[in-house]
Amino acid sequence: MTDLQDLAARIRYVLVRSSHPGNIGSAARAIRTMGFGRLELVAPHRFPDPEASALAAGADDVLAQAGIHADLVDGLAGSSLALGLSARRRGVNLPEISPREAAQQALAAAARGEQVALVFGNERTGLENDELARCHAMVRIPSVEDFSSLNLSQAVQVMAYELRVAMLGDDAPLSAPVREDPPADAAQMEQFYRHLAQTLDEIEFHKGREPTTIMLRLRKLFQRAQPDERELRVLHGILADAQRMARLASGK
Amino acid sequence: MTDLQDLAARIRYVLVRSSHPGNIGSAARAIRTMGFGRLELVAPHRFPDPEASALAAGADDVLAQAGIHADLVDGLAGSSLALGLSARRRGVNLPEISPREAAQQALAAAARGEQVALVFGNERTGLENDELARCHAMVRIPSVEDFSSLNLSQAVQVMAYELRVAMLGDDAPLSAPVREDPPADAAQMEQFYRHLAQTLDEIEFHKGREPTTIMLRLRKLFQRAQPDERELRVLHGILADAQRMARLASGK
Numbered sequence: 001m002t003d004l005q006d007l008a009a010r011i012r013y014v015l016v017r018s019s020h021p022g023n024i025g026s027a028a029r030a031i032r033t034m035g036f037g038r039l040e041l042v043a044p045h046r047f048p049d050p051e052a053s054a055l056a057a058g059a060d061d062v063l064a065q066a067g068i069h070a071d072l073v074d075g076l077a078g079s080s081l082a083l084g085l086s087a088r089r090r091g092v093n094l095p096e097i098s099p100r101e102a103a104q105q106a107l108a109a110a111a112r113g114e115q116v117a118l119v120f121g122n123e124r125t126g127l128e129n130d131e132l133a134r135c136h137a138m139v140r141i142p143s144v145e146d147f148s149s150l151n152l153s154q155a156v157q158v159m160a161y162e163l164r165v166a167m168l169g170d171d172a173p174l175s176a177p178v179r180e181d182p183p184a185d186a187a188q189m190e191q192f193y194r195h196l197a198q199t200l201d202e203i204e205f206h207k208g209r210e211p212t213t214i215m216l217r218l219r220k221l222f223q224r225a226q227p228d229e230r231e232l233r234v235l236h237g238i239l240a241d242a243q244r245m246a247r248l249a250s251g252k
Numbered sequence: 253m254t255d256l257q258d259l260a261a262r263i264r265y266v267l268v269r270s271s272h273p274g275n276i277g278s279a280a281r282a283i284r285t286m287g288f289g290r291l292e293l294v295a296p297h298r299f300p301d302p303e304a305s306a307l308a309a310g311a312d313d314v315l316a317q318a319g320i321h322a323d324l325v326d327g328l329a330g331s332s333l334a335l336g337l338s339a340r341r342r343g344v345n346l347p348e349i350s351p352r353e354a355a356q357q358a359l360a361a362a363a364r365g366e367q368v369a370l371v372f373g374n375e376r377t378g379l380e381n382d383e384l385a386r387c388h389a390m391v392r393i394p395s396v397e398d399f400s401s402l403n404l405s406q407a408v409q410v411m412a413y414e415l416r417v418a419m420l421g422d423d424a425p426l427s428a429p430v431r432e433d434p435p436a437d438a439a440q441m442e443q444f445y446r447h448l449a450q451t452l453d454e455i456e457f458h459k460g461r462e463p464t465t466i467m468l469r470l471r472k473l474f475q476r477a478q479p480d481e482r483e484l485r486v487l488h489g490i491l492a493d494a495q496r497m498a499r500l501a502s503g504k
Contacts, residue, residue, distance in 0.1 A: 026403060033395040033402050059399065100417070142416055143285040147311065150285050150409070151278060157406040158413050164394055165352070203493040217486060225477035234469060241455040242494040248501035 004035060004167055010110040011163060012038040013156060014075045014082075016131060017122040021046045025055030025063065026153030027120075032059035034160035035167075039066040040117075042075040072119070072131050076186035079115040080226070081106065084127050084135035085155050087148045092129055093220045094138045102139040103162040114182050118159050123152050133219045134186065136226065181228035192232055193219060199239040202246040256287060256419055262362040263415060264290040265408055266327045266334075268383060269374040273298045277307030277315065278405030279372075284311035286412035287419070291318040292369075294327040324371070324383050331367040333358065336379050336387035337407050339400045344381055346390045354391040355414035370411050375404050433480035444484055445471060451491040454498040 013031050018024050024047055028039055039062050041047055047068065056063050069075040076082055083102045084094075097105070106116045119135055121127030132138060141150060141158055150158070184192075197215055200206060206214070227235065265283050270276050276299055280291055291314050293299055299320065308315050321327040328334050335354045336346075349357070358368045371387055373379030384390060393402060393410055402410070436444075449467055452458060458466070479487065 026406075029403060030406055032399045033393075033406075035396040057401075057403070098417075099413075141285075141413065142420055144287040147284045149309075151281060151309070151405075153403075154278075154282055154285075154406065154409040157402070157409055161351075161393065161410050161413075165350075168394055200490065200493075203490070203497050205490055205493045214486060217483060221477050221479055221483050225473050227473055231469060231473050234466060235473075238452065238455070238457055241452075241457045242497065245455050245494065245497040245501045249497045 007107065007110045007167055008036050009038065010114065011036060011106060011116045011118070012040050012079065013160070014040045014042060014072070014117050014119045015044065015152070015156075016042040016072055016075070016119060016127060017045065017125075018047075018120075018152065019045045019123050020152075021049030021052035022055045023123065023152040024049075024066075025052035025057075025059075026151075027156040028052070028056040028059040028062040028066070030153050030157035031160045032056075032062050034157075034164040036160055036163070037062050037065065039063070040069060040075045041066050042069045042072050044068065072134055073186060073190050076117050076119075076134060078185050078187070079117040080183040080185050081109045081114060082117040082119055082135040082186065083137050083139050084119040084132050085121070085159065086126055086132065086138045086140060087143060087150070092132050092138065093217075094132060094135065094223075096138045096140055099139055099141055099159055099162045100166075102137070102159065103166040105137070106163060107166045112182060115185070118156075120152060120155060129216070133216055133223070136223050181230060183226040184229050184232050188229065188232055189222070189227075192222070192227075192235060195236055195239050199243050199246075202243050204246075259359065259362045259419055260288050261290065262366065263288060263358060263368045263370070264292050264331065265412070266292045266294060266324070266369050266371045267296065267404070267408075268294040268324055268327070268371060268379060269297065269377075270299075270372075270404065271297045271375050272404075273301030273304040274307045275375065275404040276301075276318075277304035277309075277311075278403075279408040280304070280308040280311040280314040280318070282405055282409035283412045284308075284314050286409075286416040288412055288415070289314050289317065291315070292321060292327045293318050294321045294324050296320065324386055328369050328371075328386060331369040333361045333366060334369040334371055334387040335389050335391050336371040336384050337373070337411065338378055338384065338390045338392060339395060339402070344384045344390065346384060346387065348390050348392055351391055351393055351411055351414045352418075354389070354411065355418040357389070358415060359418045370408075372404060372407060433482060435478035436481050436484050440481065440484055441474070441479075444474070444479075444487060447488055447491050451495050451498075454495050456498075 015024060015027060052063060109116050141155060143150060267276060267279060304315060361368050393407060395402060
C-alpha cells in the first residue's frame, strides 16, 4: 500500500488556465477517488472558489494543498516527464499516445523515482502549442471525431483511472527500462533552452529570421531526447565554448 | 465505422433515480464523446431540466432521445445483459468484475446481436439490492477505499471510455507516434557526428581531454532523439556558425 502511495505522490495533475472553478473541484474529487492528491493549478481564472469546494465533494485536502503557479514552467518544476492531454491532432511534432500507454509511461517513470506531470489545458482552447512544446508526448483520449471534447474533469478522471488500473496491475512498474541517470527536470531544461537561445544569437545563427520557430523545433528535438543532468552539462559546455569563440571573434 | 455504430446502438446507459439533472446532462456528453447515444432514465428526479441541457454541452440529441421509465424493469426492456455499477461490496450474490472486464462482456454480447445495459444508481445511495438483483454482474471501478464514490457522470465516463477502447480493439490506431518526418538514416547521422566532432575540436571544447567518451555520450543523446532530416539541417547550421566564429576568433 505504501508503495502505491509513493508512486501516486510522484504523479501530479496540472490544470492550465482552467476557466471554471467547478471543474477544478470535480478534478480534485476525480483524482482523489483514484488515490492521487497532487493538483497543480497554472493561472486558474478563479480559485479558491466556493464552487470548486462544493464539487470537490469532500476532497478538500486536495484543493487545500493544490499549488498555484503563474506559468506552466513553474507547474512542472521538478518533473522529468510531462504528458499533455489534447483532443485534437495538432501541428506539433510530438508522439501521440493513448491514455493507457500514457499510464504505462508515467508509472514506469514514477517507479524509477521520477516526477511525472499530466497536463490539461483550458476547457475551450486546450493546450496552446507553446504549452505542448513543454510536454514529451500528447495523450489523446479516443473520442469520436464529431464530438471529441470531454469535459475537463472527465478527462482527468479517465487518466486517473488508467493510472490507478496500471498501478494495481502487476506487470507495469517492474518492466520499466532502466536509465543510468534520470532525465533533467523542467527547470533545468528551461535553463538549457535559455542558454541555447542566447548562444544562437551570439553566433549569429538567425541572420534576420524569426527565432521562435527554430527554438520550438529544437525544443521538440531535446524533449524527445530527455537529456539527463550529465548530458546537459556537456551541452552547456559546448554552448559556452561556442559563445567564447563568438566573443573572441567580435573582439569583446 | 458502421460496425462500431451498430455495436454502440446495442449498448444503453441506464441512470436510475438520478437526483441532479446536471449529472444527466454530463452523462449524455460523456457517452456522446465515446460514440454512444442511448440514455435511459429510470424515475429521474428532475427531467427535462435546463441544467441537464447546459451540461450536455451539445449532446442535445442524446437528451432528446433519452427514454424515461417508471422503473428499472422498463429501462432494461429488450436487454439480455445488465451490468450494475457499484462502488461498494454488497451483500449481493453477484460476480464482481472490473470496468475492463465489463467492457469485454458487453462488447461480446453486442457482437452477438444482443442488447446490453450499463446500470448506474442514485448519486447518494447507489443501486438498491432489488435493482442489483436485476443485473448479471456488479462492476466495481477500482477507487480507493477511503474515498470510493465517483461522481455519477464520471462513472459513466469511465465505462463509456472502456467500451470505446474495447470497440476500437487494442489501442493500435493511436499507438504509433505521429511524426511529421521520418528520422534521418544512419549515414546522415554519421555525417552529423563527424561535423559535431570537428566543431568540438575547432571551438576547443576538449581542452586536452580524450574526445571519445564525450562523443559516445553525445551519440547516445542524439540516438534517443532520432532527429529527422530537417532537424539535422538545423543542427548542421548551428555547428557551421560555431565553426565560423571559431575561425574568425583564430583569425583564419
